[in-house]
Amino acid sequence: MGLSYPPASEYWAVLPEMILAAAMCIILLVPVLPPFRSACRRSHKPMLIIGILGLLGAALASAGMLNQWFGTELPDHAVLGSMLTVDRYSMAFKIVLYLFSMFVLWMWGSITSRQTRTVDGPDYVSLILGAVLGMSLMASASNFLMIFLAIETASFPSFALAGFHKTTRRGSEAGMKYVLFGAVSSAVMLYGLSMLYGVCGTLDIPTVASVVAEQGLSVGVIVGFVGLLIGVGFKLSAVPMHFWCPDVFEAAPIEVTTFLSVASKGAAIILLGRLILTLGFYLPDTAEAHRMANGIATCVGIVGLVTATWGNLGAYYQENIKRLLAYSSIAHAGYMIMAAGLVSSSLGGAASSDVAGIAVQEPLAYALLFYVIVYSFMNFGAFTIAASVARSTGSENLRDYAGLGSRQPVLAILLGCFLMCLFGMPGTGGFLGKVYLGFEMWSAGMWWLVAGLVINTVFSLYLYMKPIIFMVFTKPDADRPAVAPVTVVPAAWLLMFVALIGILATGIFPDQVTGWARSNAALNYRSRPLFTPNDNRTIAATMMTADDETPADDHGH
Amino acid sequence: MTTALTSIGLSHFLVLSAIVFGCGLATVLTKRNAIGILIGVELILNAANLNLVAFNRFSWGGVPVGAGTDAVPAVDGLMFALFIIVLAAAEAAIALAIILNFYNNFASIDVERGSTLRG
Numbered sequence: 001m002g003l004s005y006p007p008a009s010e011y012w013a014v015l016p017e018m019i020l021a022a023a024m025c026i027i028l029l030v031p032v033l034p035p036f037r038s039a040c041r042r043s044h045k046p047m048l049i050i051g052i053l054g055l056l057g058a059a060l061a062s063a064g065m066l067n068q069w070f071g072t073e074l075p076d077h078a079v080l081g082s083m084l085t086v087d088r089y090s091m092a093f094k095i096v097l098y099l100f101s102m103f104v105l106w107m108w109g110s111i112t113s114r115q116t117r118t119v120d121g122p123d124y125v126s127l128i129l130g131a132v133l134g135m136s137l138m139a140s141a142s143n144f145l146m147i148f149l150a151i152e153t154a155s156f157p158s159f160a161l162a163g164f165h166k167t168t169r170r171g172s173e174a175g176m177k178y179v180l181f182g183a184v185s186s187a188v189m190l191y192g193l194s195m196l197y198g199v200c201g202t203l204d205i206p207t208v209a210s211v212v213a214e215q216g217l218s219v220g221v222i223v224g225f226v227g228l229l230i231g232v233g234f235k236l237s238a239v240p241m242h243f244w245c246p247d248v249f250e251a252a253p254i255e256v257t258t259f260l261s262v263a264s265k266g267a268a269i270i271l272l273g274r275l276i277l278t279l280g281f282y283l284p285d286t287a288e289a290h291r292m293a294n295g296i297a298t299c300v301g302i303v304g305l306v307t308a309t310w311g312n313l314g315a316y317y318q319e320n321i322k323r324l325l326a327y328s329s330i331a332h333a334g335y336m337i338m339a340a341g342l343v344s345s346s347l348g349g350a351a352s353s354d355v356a357g358i359a360v361q362e363p364l365a366y367a368l369l370f371y372v373i374v375y376s377f378m379n380f381g382a383f384t385i386a387a388s389v390a391r392s393t394g395s396e397n398l399r400d401y402a403g404l405g406s407r408q409p410v411l412a413i414l415l416g417c418f419l420m421c422l423f424g425m426p427g428t429g430g431f432l433g434k435v436y437l438g439f440e441m442w443s444a445g446m447w448w449l450v451a452g453l454v455i456n457t458v459f460s461l462y463l464y465m466k467p468i469i470f471m472v473f474t475k476p477d478a479d480r481p482a483v484a485p486v487t488v489v490p491a492a493w494l495l496m497f498v499a500l501i502g503i504l505a506t507g508i509f510p511d512q513v514t515g516w517a518r519s520n521a522a523l524n525y526r527s528r529p530l531f532t533p534n535d536n537r538t539i540a541a542t543m544m545t546a547d548d549e550t551p552a553d554d555h556g557h
Numbered sequence: 558m559t560t561a562l563t564s565i566g567l568s569h570f571l572v573l574s575a576i577v578f579g580c581g582l583a584t585v586l587t588k589r590n591a592i593g594i595l596i597g598v599e600l601i602l603n604a605a606n607l608n609l610v611a612f613n614r615f616s617w618g619g620v621p622v623g624a625g626t627d628a629v630p631a632v633d634g635l636m637f638a639l640f641i642i643v644l645a646a647a648e649a650a651i652a653l654a655i656i657l658n659f660y661n662n663f664a665s666i667d668v669e670r671g672s673t674l675r676g
Binding site for chain 2: 144145148149152156159160163166167168169170172173174175176177179180183184186187188190191193194195197198201202203246247250251
């Protein structure tokens with residue numbers, strides 16, 4: 001009947017995801033095959049190699065799709081039953097995500113894999129790959145069903161990863177807090193989505209956006225948006241869904257913390273950006289639409305501002321470096337949320353461009369993409385150093401960083417660089433990222449968001465100076481047990497070097513990275529929605545039997 | 558009989574699902590037992606399911622006007638509800654595993670006991 005399968009060419013668009021899924025299967029199968037069994041029992045190496053190759057392959061596949069190495073263009077419409085929009089915006093983020101996750105696996109293999117039993121190695125790597133798969137689907141979801149599936153695919157492995165140190169009290173507590181918060185927020189999100197479906201009659205995001213543009217905000221739409229914001233806000237640890245974040249980040253293995261702080265928040269912000277930009281694209285360029293855009297931008301902006309402020313203030317009393325960086329990641333998510341709500345930056349796009357599937361360059365997408373790139377480098381660097389110190393001293397307490405400036409000067413200087421980049425020191429990528437975000441807010445007329453961004457940046461100086469003060473000016477406490485000297489494995493130096501190159505390349509010589517991000521900040525909107533809902537109102541009445549006399553106007557709209 | 562059945566419309570289902578949602582949210586916010594919280598989550602999920610299925614039945618389940626007799630009726634809401642059921646099962650599996658692990662460490666599934674991480 002009406003069943004049709006997507007044409008084979010559409011599967012090219014999900015090549016990276018297919019490679020990831022294949023790598024997951026291989027990782028789960030190899031350890032039980034007799035020739036490899038003993039090798040997998042002895043060390044993490046085989047799993048690590050497969051995982052890194054899988055992520056590298058996925059990154060290459062994304063780059064290939066982006067640059068047409070396979071002779072296939074990126075699809076100009078949403079693929080696979082219009083579930084996924086595979087455009088330059090999502091592909092660019094996927095490359096960053098895959099490479100970042102690859103480095104996280106490398107960091108695990110070279111610095112912290114001693115803490116994981118070798119029998120757990122396959123589970124561990126496949127959980128990380130599964131979470132990456134979910135996050136890359138989040139980046140290109142164009143249907144609310146897909147958003148739900150992608151968020152859950154990203155969340156479930158993260159729950160297990162957060163509680164991976166399952167014999168410790170802290171580990172199991174972190175897993176518990178994470179899974180309960182996640183379950184509640186995704187359930188509330190689903191309730192919101194069901195209301196959105198009730199109002200719009202479809203789950204397709206461009207169609208929903210065009211319906212909302214046509215009918216304005218009704219109660220159902222507002223409930224839907226709030227639910228959606230709660231679901232995405234949980235991934236972003238936006239206030240008031242942030243309670244899990246410091247606890248999980250403190251108790252999870254350090255490479256999981258690194259992974260979650262960048263990858264999960266990055267994917268969620270890319271998703272939020274796509275939702276907001278799509279909504280703006282379908283809004284007409286009228287005064288009423290501007291009012292609505294301003295309302296949404298104000299609500300999302302306030303959430304972001306409160307989140308950033310909360311992150312920066314909460315970090316004041318922290319003595320654990322992972323917890324400190326967790327609060328810092330709440331603050332950075334807050335900065336990105338502040339900008340991600342600016343509906344007006346793509347306002348009126350549908351009216352001005354009438355070609356279906358046209359790729360539209362969006363400055364806001366550029367700002368978000370650039371910030372995610374910078375943030376992944378600087379956070380990775382800081383966490384690599386924290387992991388190296390924890391490997392040698394067994395401590396994550398800032399007091400044990402005392403005197404690091406004289407014991408390991410190079411390490412201390414590097415940590416200082418990464419922290420200053422996180423603060424947003426001019427000359428580093430962190431500064432430029434904030435400038436681009438602030439510029440977007442300014443050009444949307446949200447001067448109070450810019451003021452909030454600047455004030456928060458000033459607040460955050462203390463938080464990032466704290467480890468530096470400990471490293472340089474504090475003498476080791478006499479009453480604390482002396483810590484072991486910090487030794488750094490060669491691979492860790494290499495990883496730090498990569499991160500350093502990253503923050504220099506985005507801060508001092510940014511042309512390459514900004515050019516790349518700018519050219520890839522292009523979203524595909526399907527300019528023509530699947531249907532206009534008014535045409536589709538032959539209600540279930542047609543499906544009913546004739547003697548079932550439900551009046552056709554009995555559906556509350 | 559027929560009149561009694563057909564007089565039940567969309568709004569009845571929406572009110573019921575709102576009540577179920579409220580019960581679920583209240584459970585989540587007041588229970589200290591981890592499994593109790595999970596039950597609250599299930600209530601919220603089923604409120605969403607009820608919404609989806611009711612909207613599909615009463616509002617959006619038809620075929621487009623003027624479509625031929627072989628047109629397939631829209632089942633978006635039903636599909637979404639099916640996916641929610643499956644994912645809820647997966648979520649319960651993970652959550653119960655983590656709760657069991659919590660029990661092994663704390664000999665309790667009271668979430669207030671988990672207070673090692675503070676600040």
